[in-house]
Amino acid sequence: MQIDRIHHVAYRCNDAKETVEWYQRMLKMDFVLAIAEDLVPSTKEPDPYMHIFLDAGGGNVLAFFELPTKPPMGRDPNTPAWVQHIAFRVKDRETLLAYKTHLQDEGLEVIGPTDHGAFHSIYFFDPNGHRLELACPDPEEAEMIRRMDAVKWQMLADWTATKRAPKHAAFLHEREFKPAPEALK
Template sequence: MKLAGIHHVAYRCRDAKQTVDWYTKMLNMGFVLAIAEDHVPSTHEPDPYMHIFLDAGNGNVLAFFELPTKPEMGRDENTPKWVQHIAFKVKDRDELVAYKEHLETNGVDVLGVTDHSIFHSIYFFDPNGHRIELACPDPQEEALTRRLDAVKWDMLEEWSRTKKAPRHADWLHAKELASV
């Protein structure tokens, strides 16, 4: 058995129309389809919802549920905001910078460009409070990824034992820290 890929990833939204409008305008995603029912098909609970699907490129689908009868959306306050996020790949750094300029022109606060050595990213929040990352590969991504691949199991094992950051990949953000 082997998974064939992710069919879709679903999150909650405050307002389905606002969410579709934002993702189509800010990230140029296509609005694929909407499903709305008064009962949840899997559990048969009476619970009206709007389920929207957006084209995230290359067969990837991002979906949202608007749940008007449920309490206002919240988040896990024990998890820092930077941890839980959706990351989308863009072609290259020029496109990443173009997205940054487009988002900022449209009033979105953007953090970055952050250099992670193997890729470069910008970060911002959608109108639902979900953190979004756009990432592009570094020109040296393949070689740098091989370097990380060579130490991944050792790093995981050391982390599992100590719960302290292993030093096998200190080089990854060294140039960023050197500029601070």
């Protein structure tokens, strides 16, 4: 037995139409499917919902539920806002920086780019309060992944034993991402 791929991931949204339009405008995702029911198929609970599906590229689907009869959604107060997020891969640094400009031009606050060694990321929030990340591969991605792969089990063992961040992959942050000069304009 083996998982083929993720079929979709689903989150809650405040407004299905607003969410579809935001993801189309901000991230260029196509709206591919909508399902609306008065009864939850898996639990048979009477609860009307709108379930929307967006094309996140590469066969990946991002879905949302609007639940008008439920209390407003909230966040786990014990989990920092930066922890739970959805990350999407983009082709390269040029695309990442183009998205950053586009999102800022649309009025969003964008953090980054942040250099994670094997990849670079920008961060922002959707209208539902979900943190999003766009990530592009670093030119040295293959080598960085190889080096991280070599230490992953020891890092996990050390973390489990001490609950302190092991330094086996400190090489990831030994350099600082410097955007190309044209990106600074």
